[in-house]
Amino acid sequence: MKMEEMNAEPMLEVHDVVHKYGPVTALSHVSLSAGKGEFLTILGSSGSGKTTMLRVISGLEIPTSVSRLRIDGVNVAGMPAAKRRCTTVFQNYALFPHMSVVENVAYGLKIRKVPTADALKEARRALAMVQLEAKADRNIRQLSGGERQRVALARAVVTKPAVLLLDEPLGALDERLREDMQLELMELQRKLDMTFVYITHSQEEALTMSDRVVLMRDGRIEQSGEPLDLFDRPATRFAADFMGYENILDGRLVRCEGGVGEIELAGGAVVRGTLVTPDALPGSAASIALRAERISAVASEECGIDGTLKSKVYRGKYTDMVIETAAGPVRMRSWHGAPTENESVNRIGWKVTDAVIFADGGV
Numbered sequence: 001m002k003m004e005e006m007n008a009e010p011m012l013e014v015h016d017v018v019h020k021y022g023p024v025t026a027l028s029h030v031s032l033s034a035g036k037g038e039f040l041t042i043l044g045s046s047g048s049g050k051t052t053m054l055r056v057i058s059g060l061e062i063p064t065s066v067s068r069l070r071i072d073g074v075n076v077a078g079m080p081a082a083k084r085r086c087t088t089v090f091q092n093y094a095l096f097p098h099m100s101v102v103e104n105v106a107y108g109l110k111i112r113k114v115p116t117a118d119a120l121k122e123a124r125r126a127l128a129m130v131q132l133e134a135k136a137d138r139n140i141r142q143l144s145g146g147e148r149q150r151v152a153l154a155r156a157v158v159t160k161p162a163v164l165l166l167d168e169p170l171g172a173l174d175e176r177l178r179e180d181m182q183l184e185l186m187e188l189q190r191k192l193d194m195t196f197v198y199i200t201h202s203q204e205e206a207l208t209m210s211d212r213v214v215l216m217r218d219g220r221i222e223q224s225g226e227p228l229d230l231f232d233r234p235a236t237r238f239a240a241d242f243m244g245y246e247n248i249l250d251g252r253l254v255r256c257e258g259g260v261g262e263i264e265l266a267g268g269a270v271v272r273g274t275l276v277t278p279d280a281l282p283g284s285a286a287s288i289a290l291r292a293e294r295i296s297a298v299a300s301e302e303c304g305i306d307g308t309l310k311s312k313v314y315r316g317k318y319t320d321m322v323i324e325t326a327a328g329p330v331r332m333r334s335w336h337g338a339p340t341e342n343e344s345v346n347r348i349g350w351k352v353t354d355a356v357i358f359a360d361g362g363v
């Protein structure tokens, strides 16, 4: 779905929320919104405020202050959790062990006073969506971890919430299963055209699944945008580090023109990259971020820096190298068969579009 369409009709609007637990400020003036059918991911490390945000949306936590909190256009600030049109899927599934699979899924409908026969019919339909129709009459204890998580999902979507909140739902699964479930979740979300708000600490998970990512840090939003924005255009040192940039070198901005920045690094080398903080002024402190696999030892690259090979580790499909430069060590990853693999290194380079320069302090 196009961003303009999503923004035209927000399913979720949170404006200027502050939440304090005693002296701890868990959310500090955070605003976000999600459109109909949007997959929004809140990404951040432990303690950044992700869970608090979900709890405020779902009504499990009454925020210290909030200027607007709406779900599908309805003001829900002060409304009890059970009345809000949103449901949460938790990491620990929170299923009833004494009920069958289909009874677990039907439960949410029964407490909403849907007649039992209708509730069971709807529950079977929801189970079919997560490929569990055949196991509808089993006991929860007879299911694997992945299957339990699918039951939890079916139970959440059967009530047709306007917004589905997912609190690290794949955190308890092993890596292989997690990858499969990521794809299933994306498919389910598209099929239902439902708004998902997903929280995770995994940048890889956020990049794989989301239409939009909100990166949180210490109760504030550090950066938000489409996955590629965060991956290729981190706007701060923190965002670059969180998104897995192996090299972040500090210096001073000496020139900026047409979206390209030139930065003087320690040791005097001047290097270029794409400037993501366009209002930055020459003379200000700035950094350049480079991914190890976007660097090569080909002298013809658009820009670069002199350096010599310090260490080299073969890692099967690729080789990780550390290049010593006047600005400090730079990590480079060379895929097997690349021309640099067996040659000596005296200069490394990159494309301007592959390097990111941001002024310290961010946008």
Ligand SMILES: Nc1ncnc2c1ncn2[C@@H]1O[C@H](COP(=O)(O)OP(=O)(O)OP(=O)(O)O)[C@@H](O)[C@H]1O
Residues within 6 Å of the ligand: 021, 022, 024, 025, 026, 044, 045, 046, 047, 048, 049, 050, 051, 052, 053, 201
């Ligand atoms: N009930 C509570 N009482 C006091 N402080 C709390 C409480 N819940 C959370 N906090 C604090 O609020 C901050 C944000 O916590 P929150 O659980 O929202 O972060 P998170 O990003 O979800 O972390 P995690 O990934 O570990 O779940 C942290 O400093 C945390 O210690």
